Amino acid sequence: MVEMVSRPYAKAFEAFAAGNPDILCLSADLTSSCEVDGFRDRHPDQFLSLGMAEQNMMSFAGGLGLAGYRPFIHTFGVFMYRRPYDQLMASIAYPRRKVRLMGFLPGITTPGGMTHQSIEDISVMRSIPNMTILETGDATEVESICEAADSIDGPVWCRVLRGSVPRLFDTPIKVGEMRELSSGDDILVVTSGICTEEAMRARSALAKAGLSIRHLHLHTIKPFDSKALLDHIGSVKHGVITLENHVTEGGIGSLVAETMADAGVGKRLIRLGLKDTYAHGGSRPYLMRYYGLDALALVRGIEDLTKQNFGITEDDLDSARVEDVHSLVKAEAL
C-alpha cells in the first residue's frame, strides 16, 4: 500500500525557508491553495502578498532578485506564465534572476478546467533560455523541491503536487539526473509527474505478460541528460513510450523524440499525453482515463508498440488510490 502524505509542500517549504533571510515567500491570493498559509501565519516577516496581479508580481520578483533576494512565487502554474509571460521573460528569465516559480496544479490535476490547467507550460518553459524545469512525481520530490530549486543559479520552473500525495521514492531530487525505476530490456517507458505512478501500476501486469520494462522517471526536464537517455534507449529491443500530464507537443514526449532524432536513433517512439487538446473539468482519475493518461492507456500504447495484445484489463492493474475531489486537505479542490 502506497503511503499518502498530506500537504507535503507546506512542511517542506517552511522547514527550508524559515529563518533564511534571503528567501521570501510570494503569494498571489492562493496562499492556502499553495500550502503556504501556515508559513504566512508563523513567518509573516518573510511572506509577501502581491494580490491577484501576476504581471506586477513577476517584475516585482525580478526587482527583489536584483536586491539579492531569492523569491519563491506561489500560485497555480497556469497563472504564473499565461498572462504575465512577457514579464516573466523580461524581468526573470533574461536577467537570470534567482526566482523560484512554484507552479501548483500541473496539467489535469484540477477540476478547474482550461483556465486552471497548465497543459503546455513545459513546452513554453523549455523554449525559454536560462530556464531550469523541475517536476515533482511524489511526496519525496515535493519535500525536496525547494532545496533542488534553490541550488540553481538562475530562474527555476517547478511543477508542484499538493494535497494528498503518494510517496513513491525514498531519495530526494538530484537536479540533472533521472530515476531508473526498473531495468528491463524490451520497452523503455519514460514518465514524469503523476504519470509515473500510473506506469508503476501497470508494471506487474506487463511483467506477468512476459514483457520486460525499463522505466525512467524524469524530475529534471531542463537541463536534460541526453546521453543517459540514449544509453537506456540502446538497452531495449522494441522502442520507447512516453506518458505525461501535458500536451505531447513540447513536453517530455518531444524531449525524447528530439533526443532520438538528434542522435539518429531509429527505434519506434509512442508519445502519450494530451493530444492537441484542452481538457475540461473533472476528477483526476476521470480526466486521466478520458484523456488517456493512465495505466491502461500506457498498456494499450505498449500493445501498439509491440503489435501484441496482452489481454490486460483494468482488473489486472495494481489498484489506484482513490482520491476525493473534495477533502480536508484541499477543501475547494481547485
Next chain:
Amino acid sequence: MRNERTTEEVALGIRRRVFEHSMRNNGGYLSQACSAGEQLAWLYNEELNLGAPTLPMIPKPFEGVPSPSNPDYHTGAGYNGPAAPDFDRLFIAPAHYALVAYATLIEVGRMAPEGLEMFNKDGSSVEMIGAEHSPGMEVHNGTLGIGLSTGAGLAYGRKRRGEPGRTWVFMSDGEVQEGQTWEAVQSAAYHGIDNLYAIMDVNDQQCDGAMSSVMEVGDIKTKFQNFGATCVEIDGHDISAMRDAVKESHEGRPLIILARTNPFNSMSILEERFPRLHYVRFKSEEERARMNVSIAADLGVEPVDYSH
C-alpha cells in the same frame, strides 16, 4: 559626483546632442528630448545621489546576453555608478528614451561623446531601444509597464535591507494604459514602499498620436492617488517645481511626480508633425533642411552639416 553646470545648461545640452544626432541620422527621438530634457537633467545633475561611473567612458561593444556561459556579462548600470547601499538607482522605464538618456550621460560627464556615435550600430551596446547592457540601463524596459514593478521590488528589497539609497523610475504617461502600472502602484502602496520614486513625462504622446485620440486615460493624478501613491503634478519644464515636488511628504507611499510637458518645447517646428511625434524621420530633404535651420535657431547653435 556633481556636475559644475546648471541643470538648465544640461537640459539644453541634451537637446542639442539629440538634435545633432537626429539631423545626421535623418531622424530620431527629437520630441522626447523636448519633453524630458529638464527631467533627466534634473535627476542626473541635482537630485540623484550616484557614485562615479564604474564602466569605461567609451562603451564596450555588445558582450553577449546573460547566460551561464557568459561570466563577463554586465549591465549598463555602471554608468550610474556602483550599486552601493547609500546610492540611488534609476530605471528608464520607456526604453525608447534611450537616445535622450545617453545624451544626458554625456552632458553630465558619465559617457564620452563618442558613445552616441555607436547608437543603433550593429554590435554596439548603445542600443536604439535601451537594453539592460546599454549605458545607464540596468534592466530591460522595452515593454512598457515593467519598470515601476521592478522598481517597487528593488525598493522593497533595499528597504528591507536597511539601505538608505532610493530607487527612481523615469516613466512615460503612455504606460498608464498598461494594467501592470496600476498593479505596481497598488502593491507599492500596500507594502509601504516609500523609498520608491517616479517622475513621469506627461507629454500626452504615444506611437499612434495624441493619447487622447488613442486611448483617453483621464485624470492620472487622481488615479494614482486613489491607488495609494502620493502624487504631485508640476510643469515639467520648471526645474524649481521639481525641486519642490520631491520634498512632498509621502511616508508609507511611493512618490510619483507628474511632469506635464510640451512635446515640441524648444523645437517649435516639430508642431508641424503633431500628432505623430513618437519618432521623427524627415519626409524629404526639404523638410530636413528646414527643420535643421529652425531647430538650430531655437537651440542657439549652428545648423548641422549632415552632407558628409
